[in-house]
Amino acid sequence: MSPHADSDPIIEFRNVSYQIRDAKGQTANLLDGVSFTVLRGETLVLLGRSGAGKTTALKLINRLLDPTEGDVRVEGKTTREWDPIALRRHIGYVIQETGLFPHYTVAKNVALIPRLERWPEDRTENRVNELLALVGLEPQHFRGRYPHQLSGGQRQRVGVARALAADPPILLMDEPFGALDPLTRGEIRHEFQALKLNLGRTIVIVTHDINEALLLSTRIGLVDAGRLIGTFSPEEFMRSKEPSAAPYIEQLRELERAGGTHESG
Amino acid sequence: MSLAEFFVRHRNEILQSTGEHVWLVGAAMLLAIAIGVPLGIVVARRPWLSKPILGTANVAETIPSLALFGFLLPVPWLGDRADRLAIVALTLYALLPIIRNTSAGITGVDAAVREAARGMGMTDRQILWKVELPLSIPTVIAGVRIATVLTIGIATIAAAVGAGGLGEFIFRGLAMVNNQLILAGAVPAALLALAADFMLGVLERRLRPAGLTAH
Numbered sequence: 079m080s081p082h083a084d085s086d087p088i089i090e091f092r093n094v095s096y097q098i099r100d101a102k103g104q105t106a107n108l109l110d111g112v113s114f115t116v117l118r119g120e121t122l123v124l125l126g127r128s129g130a131g132k133t134t135a136l137k138l139i140n141r142l143l144d145p146t147e148g149d150v151r152v153e154g155k156t157t158r159e160w161d162p163i164a165l166r167r168h169i170g171y172v173i174q175e176t177g178l179f180p181h182y183t184v185a186k187n188v189a190l191i192p193r194l195e196r197w198p199e200d201r202t203e204n205r206v207n208e209l210l211a212l213v214g215l216e217p218q219h220f221r222g223r224y225p226h227q228l229s230g231g232q233r234q235r236v237g238v239a240r241a242l243a244a245d246p247p248i249l250l251m252d253e254p255f256g257a258l259d260p261l262t263r264g265e266i267r268h269e270f271q272a273l274k275l276n277l278g279r280t281i282v283i284v285t286h287d288i289n290e291a292l293l294l295s296t297r298i299g300l301v302d303a304g305r306l307i308g309t310f311s312p313e314e315f316m317r318s319k320e321p322s323a324a325p326y327i328e329q330l331r332e333l334e335r336a337g338g339t340h341e342s343g
Numbered sequence: 344m345s346l347a348e349f350f351v352r353h354r355n356e357i358l359q360s361t362g363e364h365v366w367l368v369g370a371a372m373l374l375a376i377a378i379g380v381p382l383g384i385v386v387a388r389r390p391w392l393s394k395p396i397l398g399t400a401n402v403a404e405t406i407p408s409l410a411l412f413g414f415l416l417p418v419p420w421l422g423d424r425a426d427r428l429a430i431v432a433l434t435l436y437a438l439l440p441i442i443r444n445t446s447a448g449i450t451g452v453d454a455a456v457r458e459a460a461r462g463m464g465m466t467d468r469q470i471l472w473k474v475e476l477p478l479s480i481p482t483v484i485a486g487v488r489i490a491t492v493l494t495i496g497i498a499t500i501a502a503a504v505g506a507g508g509l510g511e512f513i514f515r516g517l518a519m520v521n522n523q524l525i526l527a528g529a530v531p532a533a534l535l536a537l538a539a540d541f542m543l544g545v546l547e548r549r550l551r552p553a554g555l556t557a558h
Contacts, residue, residue: 118497137462140462142458142461142462142542162464163464163465163466164464165464166462166463166464167463167464168462168464169464170463171459171462171463173455173456173458173459173462174461175453175455176455176460177453177455177456177457177459177460177462178456178459179456179460179473180456180478180552180554181477181478181552181553181554181555182451182554183554190463191463191464194464194465194469224553224554226554226556229402237459240463241463250462
């Protein structure tokens, strides 16, 4: 458990399975009997290969999907009991492709949720400026631009600012830095860490990148083929004898041998 | 008598027929937009309804226009007034491109944009009005443009049921084997189609939401 976390479970998976049925009527388990708990203030990183079920797990939290079996609880209520709109407004959501509205300026994109929540206009404007500054985009310079006029890294920053706009207590991030080139990715990752987004906020991040997991997490959840292998502190993960953890640890060692410094160093 | 002289001499009749033609096409287009855009939204939102709706519109499109005017003639209320009948028939022809383009515009919205909108807690209605429809505007107008040009051509057939329009000249010219009469209907109809195409093209660019890169 991280030093910030108190014992309040914010997100809870209880024996959750998610099945899909393909065109031939065959069922496949994207998630299979997954249970875990995320405490207030924790940053849980779900680490796994593509197709392991990480994104599915994330979408079950904000009810973009409903579990086939088991319960997902957010702040004590199952997601089925939540009104989906209220639940999603309570949770910031950042995805790899950003999903910025192409016909909205940067400022309008960031102001989306405050406007839907009918904040007073001056409060919304202040919040937009504050957030753009926070993610390292000079407000006066960037407010009026459109997404297609931004670089990939800048778009991703706007995506983070938009997710944080209404100050949600929970933040979900699906491969948030996945589409960026390695240099930008490293930079934005460090800035993100420096933002201390997790002050009191509960964060779940999905990634296949072990560096990212070690840098950002208070806990790592290792996902493989629809199952949760276990959750580990970063130190525990590096010492783990778990066979599915071995390829990641090996990858880090190789990077070190090659003279690269891995970013948790 | 040269063609130019013929046009000058009959300018009043030509202008009047052009006016009738614009009325038939304009009324049909307004109706087709009012019906076609909502149907296009339904087709995009409810895939199981897309086959029956697009199928029906497709069938209307394949009926030869002269036959369709004829079929509608005995229908009560419709057959009472020729222009009413012509407007309904033209509306049927204009529907398909409008339904198809509206639906294509909506389903063409980037999946990531839709997922982000839903994931942030926008309702279906908010997603429709704030995201899907604004992003579909260029495609919808392109559909209206295709439908308008098509309808201007087909509206010349409306003269066969007595609804007036530029087809009057064409039918009279055919009957009298008079090329000048035929051209007195065909040339203004062609100019009308070109003008409508140009104006809707301008509108398409004007209404394209800022931030969408032109292609």
